[in-house]
Amino acid sequence: MTDEPAVTESGSTGERAGTMTEPLSVPYRERERSVTMEPMGEEHDELLTINIGPHHPATHGVLRLLTTLEGEIVRDVKPIIGYVHTGIEKSCEDQQYWKVIPFVERMDYLAYYFNAMAFCMAVESLLDEEVPPRAQWLRVIHLELNRIASHLFWIATGALDIGAITMLWWGCRDRDLALDLFEMSGGQRFHTRYFQVGGVVEDIPPGFEEMTRGFIKTMRMRIPQYLNLLDRNEIWLQRTKGTGIVPVETLLELGVTGPLLRATGHPWDLRKAMPHSGYEQFDFNVPVGTVGDNYDRFRVRVEEMLESLKIIEQALDGLPEGPYITGNRKVALPPRHELATSMEALIHHFKLVTEGFRVPPGEAYVAIESPRGELGCYVLADGSAKPARVHMRDPSFVNLQALPEMARGHLLADFITCVAMLDPILGGVDR
Amino acid sequence: MDATGLELIAQRVRESVGQDAVADTIFYRGRATLDVAPRSVHDVIAYLRDGDEEPWERLMSVHGVDYLPEEPRLGVHYELLSMERADRLNVRTRVTVDDPRLPTVVDLHATADFQEREVFDMFGVVFEGHPDMRRILMPEDYEGFPQRRDFPMGGEPVIYTFNEPKLPRWYD
Amino acid sequence: MTRTKVEGDDLRVRQLKAQQLLRGELEGEDLEREVEQRLLFTKLETAQNWARKNALFPLGFGLACCAIEMITVIASPRNDLSRFGAEVIRFSPRQADLLILSGRVSIKMAPIIRRLYEQMLEPKWVIAMGACSSSAGMFNNYAVVQGADKFLPVDIYVPGCPPRPEALIYGIMKLQDQIMGDPAMGWRERYRAEGTEEPAGGVEELA
Numbered sequence: 139m140t141d142e143p144a145v146t147e148s149g150s151t152g153e154r155a156g157t158m159t160e161p162l163s164v165p166y167r168e169r170e171r172s173v174t175m176e177p178m179g180e181e182h183d184e185l186l187t188i189n190i191g192p193h194h195p196a197t198h199g200v201l202r203l204l205t206t207l208e209g210e211i212v213r214d215v216k217p218i219i220g221y222v223h224t225g226i227e228k229s230c231e232d233q234q235y236w237k238v239i240p241f242v243e244r245m246d247y248l249a250y251y252f253n254a255m256a257f258c259m260a261v262e263s264l265l266d267e268e269v270p271p272r273a274q275w276l277r278v279i280h281l282e283l284n285r286i287a288s289h290l291f292w293i294a295t296g297a298l299d300i301g302a303i304t305m306l307w308w309g310c311r312d313r314d315l316a317l318d319l320f321e322m323s324g325g326q327r328f329h330t331r332y333f334q335v336g337g338v339v340e341d342i343p344p345g346f347e348e349m350t351r352g353f354i355k356t357m358r359m360r361i362p363q364y365l366n367l368l369d370r371n372e373i374w375l376q377r378t379k380g381t382g383i384v385p386v387e388t389l390l391e392l393g394v395t396g397p398l399l400r401a402t403g404h405p406w407d408l409r410k411a412m413p414h415s416g417y418e419q420f421d422f423n424v425p426v427g428t429v430g431d432n433y434d435r436f437r438v439r440v441e442e443m444l445e446s447l448k449i450i451e452q453a454l455d456g457l458p459e460g461p462y463i464t465g466n467r468k469v470a471l472p473p474r475h476e477l478a479t480s481m482e483a484l485i486h487h488f489k490l491v492t493e494g495f496r497v498p499p500g501e502a503y504v505a506i507e508s509p510r511g512e513l514g515c516y517v518l519a520d521g522s523a524k525p526a527r528v529h530m531r532d533p534s535f536v537n538l539q540a541l542p543e544m545a546r547g548h549l550l551a552d553f554i555t556c557v558a559m560l561d562p563i564l565g566g567v568d569r
Numbered sequence: 570m571d572a573t574g575l576e577l578i579a580q581r582v583r584e585s586v587g588q589d590a591v592a593d594t595i596f597y598r599g600r601a602t603l604d605v606a607p608r609s610v611h612d613v614i615a616y617l618r619d620g621d622e623e624p625w626e627r628l629m630s631v632h633g634v635d636y637l638p639e640e641p642r643l644g645v646h647y648e649l650l651s652m653e654r655a656d657r658l659n660v661r662t663r664v665t666v667d668d669p670r671l672p673t674v675v676d677l678h679a680t681a682d683f684q685e686r687e688v689f690d691m692f693g694v695v696f697e698g699h700p701d702m703r704r705i706l707m708p709e710d711y712e713g714f715p716q717r718r719d720f721p722m723g724g725e726p727v728i729y730t731f732n733e734p735k736l737p738r739w740y741d
Numbered sequence: 742m743t744r745t746k747v748e749g750d751d752l753r754v755r756q757l758k759a760q761q762l763l764r765g766e767l768e769g770e771d772l773e774r775e776v777e778q779r780l781l782f783t784k785l786e787t788a789q790n791w792a793r794k795n796a797l798f799p800l801g802f803g804l805a806c807c808a809i810e811m812i813t814v815i816a817s818p819r820n821d822l823s824r825f826g827a828e829v830i831r832f833s834p835r836q837a838d839l840l841i842l843s844g845r846v847s848i849k850m851a852p853i854i855r856r857l858y859e860q861m862l863e864p865k866w867v868i869a870m871g872a873c874s875s876s877a878g879m880f881n882n883y884a885v886v887q888g889a890d891k892f893l894p895v896d897i898y899v900p901g902c903p904p905r906p907e908a909l910i911y912g913i914m915k916l917q918d919q920i921m922g923d924p925a926m927g928w929r930e931r932y933r934a935e936g937t938e939e940p941a942g943g944v945e946e947l948a
Contacts, residue, residue: 222844222850
């Protein structure tokens with residue numbers, strides 16, 4: 139943590155600033171320290187409440203912040219959300235289970251595979267369905283690729299907010315490489331309906347593995363470039379180190395999970411603590427920070443990208459052979475070639491496409507580790523082909539409650555850094 | 570967590586909070602649920618957080634459900650997590666639409682702030698003692714509670730050829 | 742626009758002639774010929790439209806997933822909007838003339854978008870990017886405005902969920918063609934909406 143600028147006894151700039159007799163004997167930073175940043179007077183009772191409105195370059199999406207300022211220091215923040223509320227959860231009650239997947243993907247719109255994964259896992263636990271190992275590992279590959287893409291976009295826009303505009307170009311450029319991989323396997327860059335209940339919709343095409351390995355090599359070269367650009371930049375360090383510190387207990391009380399929690403040193407990661415879908419077979423570390431300031435949050439996410447590359451490499455090396463979706467024809471569509479020969483396959487196909495599979499009544503709540511924290515999905519099934527309630531416990535919604543704590547007592551510019559490092563995705567917040 | 574462990578927890582809760590606190594225990598597909606009477610939600614969660622020998626310190630999610638054909642209709646679920654034991658427990662209450670009031674747990678877990686507001690906004694369950702019981706996702710002056718099952722889906726009828734002449738056009 | 746063809750002259754000769762022209766050393770016929778080769782004749786409106794279409798200032802306005810694709814169009818080196826002169830994103834509506842509505846418009850957000858649109862200065866254009874702003878996409882429910890054209894005049898609809906960056910660029914190119922053709926009357930002519938340039942009760946009524 140950098141030192142706070144100290145108030146010197148001499149106070150005024152008279153003695154310390156370079157005088158005519160000794161112009162350069164006082165180093166530059168020492169001269170700066172004579173200017174203090176304390177507000178003038180004891181109690182400034184002029185509190186100004188401004189509206190950092192839903193349309194603002196620095197808010198990541200449509201977030202409205204009612205900020206109470208005293209001078210330039212933030213005293214209180216009230217986030218107002220709901221500007222992109224789409225009623226996804228209500229719409230899901232009207233759709234068959236496999237039709238819910240595109241709806242649910244559009245909640246946290248940077249981590250689309252994670253949304254689909256949480257929902258599919260919840261439905262699979264209700265159906266008591268086994269996912270074949272190849273499908274599990276393919277899911278892991280896509281999840282980790284999506285984690286890297288999400289963190290790349292975060293660093294692109296986060297650095298843009300703080301002023302390091304080059305990261306925007308670099309982050310988006312590398313994100314395009316990851317989106318190419320998604321296009322190869324799923325057909326679309328975004329919101330691919332690749333994860334289905336029981337596995338994945340299609341096997342990966344032949345060139346996918348090579349391209350992914352090329353991507354891993356490229357990213358292993360580029361992530362140190364990002365760190366070279368940002369990590370040794372004095373302005374970046376000054377703006378991120380020591381700002382936005384919240385004690386661990388407060389974060390735990392507020393239910394914050396994900397990189398925000400890990401930056402304080404608490405090593406809670408659902409991939410390690412309650413592993414799902416084969417994560418226990420991979421050898422990776424969970425980066426944790428020490429102090430919990432914005433710098434730690436930044437470093438934790440960058441290190442997470444490197445760990446994800448490790449996981450993808452291990453998954454590609456050991457990808458098991460086998461089916462890519464469950465063989466249970468009552469849940470998953472039969473392969474196309476069977477439709478020409480087998481009558482049951484035709485009937486199953488027909489039933490699945492028109493009515494969908496039925497899920498026995500029950501409730502399930504499944505949580506996975508998304509790039510922003512714990513993403514949980516609650517599904518209530520009532521025996522019909524449509525879910526009776528789908529609710530996503532979105533990490534950004536809960537993490538946003540930590541924003542007032544992070545911002546209190548900081549300057550307005552540091553507050554913007556806090557919002558950037560908090561990484562809220564308003565689609566998930568508002569659903 | 571298995572079915573017997575759940576029964577033991579339920580017994581301990583009944584002993585310390587009251588015999589009628591826990592109405593039911595459900596263990597389905599690996600998920601443990603305690604069905605709790607509405608008035609004792611706060612006490613049960615406080616006991617589970619502090620008093621129990623296996624404490625559940627974190628509240629991960631508060632969400633509402635509408636079990637429409639079954640009464641009481643509105644359910645509120647509290648997902649508890651224990652980071653020490655990496656285990657989850659669900660506490661569930663049901664309230665009717667005529668008297669949708671529950672005590673708030675904001676004083677125990679600060680994370681319930683936004684989440685209880687969302688349950689109020691979407692289902693109409695009023696949490697007594699909540700510092701800021703307002704709508705959070707819908708506009709402030711919206712009427713109705715959207716995610717109840719009898720609230721209409723809204724939107725517009727989709728224009729097909731069979732109903733095109735019957736639907737009002739936007740320029741009429 | 743008319744332009745007289747340049748004869749196949751040697752480069753050095755042409756450079757020499759241009760130098761002489763600028764120094765004022767040419768007379769009579771020589772002068773006329775050189776000037777003709779360098780003049781464009783056009784209408785003022787065409788030149789104005791050409792300048793407008795090549796220097797669009799998009800309003801930085803992203804709502805949901807389409808915003809990510811919009812940022813990819815602007816910021817990614819692969820699909821680069823600067824080629825079309827539109828990379829200057831102005832966040833203040835007073836300084837922008839193109840509103841790219843990227844993302845789903847919820848009922849809470851609609852009055853705010855309308856106010857932003859009113860604050861933009863004429864001439865202004867709107868691109869409804871993605872399925873959700875063109876027609877509510879898959880969200881046929883209580884919380885989404887069924888199409889941004891319920892409260893905004895939209896010039897170009899770009900379908901897709903989200904549309905590929907190339908699709909958005911194609912939409913912007915179509916908008917550029919539209920600007921060259923007929924800037925001000927455009928949508929009002931098509932929708933029989935003459936007289937809607939100002940809202941009926943005045944701008945304050947919308948606030």
